[in-house]
Amino acid sequence: MSVHNSRKRLLAPDITAMKGQGPIVALTAYHAHTAAIADRYCDFLLVGDSLGMVMHGFETTVPVPLELMIMHGRAVVRGAKRALVVVDMPFGSYEESPSVAFRNAARVMKETDCGAVKIEGGRRMAETIRYLVERGIPVMAHIGLTPQSVNVIGGFKAQGRTTEQWAAIEEDARLVADAGAFAVVLEAITQPLAARITEAINIPTIGIGASESCDGQILVMEDMLGLSPQVPRFVKKFGKVGEAIEDAIQSYAEDVRSRAFPTPDHTYPMKAEAPKGRSRVSPSQVRATKKPKTLSSKG
Numbered sequence: 323m324s325v326h327n328s329r330k331r332l333l334a335p336d337i338t339a340m341k342g343q344g345p346i347v348a349l350t351a352y353h354a355h356t357a358a359i360a361d362r363y364c365d366f367l368l369v370g371d372s373l374g375m376v377m378h379g380f381e382t383t384v385p386v387p388l389e390l391m392i393m394h395g396r397a398v399v400r401g402a403k404r405a406l407v408v409v410d411m412p413f414g415s416y417e418e419s420p421s422v423a424f425r426n427a428a429r430v431m432k433e434t435d436c437g438a439v440k441i442e443g444g445r446r447m448a449e450t451i452r453y454l455v456e457r458g459i460p461v462m463a464h465i466g467l468t469p470q471s472v473n474v475i476g477g478f479k480a481q482g483r484t485t486e487q488w489a490a491i492e493e494d495a496r497l498v499a500d501a502g503a504f505a506v507v508l509e510a511i512t513q514p515l516a517a518r519i520t521e522a523i524n525i526p527t528i529g530i531g532a533s534e535s536c537d538g539q540i541l542v543m544e545d546m547l548g549l550s551p552q553v554p555r556f557v558k559k560f561g562k563v564g565e566a567i568e569d570a571i572q573s574y575a576e577d578v579r580s581r582a583f584p585t586p587d588h589t590y591p592m593k594a595e596a597p598k599g600r601s602r603v604s605p606s607q608v609r610a611t612k613k614p615k616t617l618s619s620k621g
């Protein structure tokens with residue numbers, strides 16, 4: 323191939339190669355401007371279907387349509403220059419069969435220009451992961467608590483809290499790694515189990531509520547910024563963005579009501595205008611003073 327790839331963006335294999343090289347840093351991102359900021363600090367950005375809950379007010383991620391993921395995926399790819407952008411496949415867009423998954427994942431890749439997709443599920447998705455990877459679609463897997471299955475699990479519950487549950491989750495991790503996933507999200511699982519899985523498989527484990535024993539960490543951006551009204555136990559709030567927004571909006575409302583805003587500094591001054599009246603120059607005089615057009619500068 324003679325065309326040089328000028329893209330500086332990380333690709334899925336770059337993330338895989340980071341296993342054992344120090345923690346991988348990731349956040350969710352849903353729009354261009356925050357993606358541009360996170361891009362400076364993160365190795366990958368996930369356009370998570372959590373956007374349905376944190377941005378669109380759904381109670382779970384189940385109602386999120388593919389079109390919404392594509393729209394936010396495009397925005398994040400436009401904002402990020404270096405980080406790998408991974409887009410979540412929403413509920414109902416990949417479970418039916420590997421070929422349905424391929425059709426929808428290919429659409430996501432083509433329409434957003436993202437570098438990979440993520441799908442939830444362990445052994446039940448291993449065949450689909452293999453099918454997608456063999457056809458050119460890098461896949462990040464997601465096991466442990468899989469929020470799209472909330473109606474079956476019976477809530478957003480931590481997994482692997484008893485040792486009997488460990489074998490099934492460890493097996494999920496092995497099967498998605500063997501199927502060709504380039505990394506796997508471990509959500510809401512206990513530390514000893516996360517440590518065992520991280521040791522057992524050769525792809526990076528990305529923890530969310532899964533302890534420091536993972537190869538990388540991800541959080542939902544709105545949660546860590548302190549913007550979400552309620553957050554799970556595993557979230558550390560690194561900012562007070564919700565309070566900052568409320569303070570700013572309260573001050574704005576007060577200033578508008580008291581007419582302290584806007585001031586002349588916030589309005590446009592008039593442009594100086596020539597005094598109105600009849601021109602003393604006749605149209606023929608104007609024509610006579612115009613320079614003839616030349617065809618070239620040397621003319």
Ligand code: KIV
Pocket residue numbers: 350368369370371372373410464507509530540542
């Ligand atoms: O949708 C999402 O934000 C996710 C993260 C919780 C990993 O899948």
